[in-house]
Amino acid sequence: MPVATVTSKGQITIPIEVRTALGLRAGDRVQFIQGADGAYEIRPANQSIRALRGALSRYAPGTPVTVEDMGTSIAAAAGGDNQ
Incomplete structure (x- = not known):
């Protein structure tokens, strides 16, 4: 050990x-x-920045995305929890 x-x-x-x-x-x-x-x-x-590709779900063009939405999506894709 x-x-x-x-x-x-x-x-x-x-x-x-x-x-x-x-x-x-x-x-x-x-x-x-x-x-x-x-x-x-x-x-x-x-992690390579390439590993984050597709981490955010697709939004309709012109739809605002909040920082919280981004954090939640990235944490979910990375397998972590958003604290």
Whole structure:
């Protein structure tokens, strides 16, 4: 089981086997998601802008789209919840 040590600055080095399994590279971002049981899950947070294609549902031309509508659609397409 991979283990990491937290530095005095709150930093850790993610073990190579975990980075490989998550597909992480230098400069990538990660999310820390807290589950209902209080445990945390680490997920890669980087996505190509191309991955968002089609995330917004189609609106009729000229129909205004609110920022909230955009956020909800993006969160749903990304598999997250809109908090």
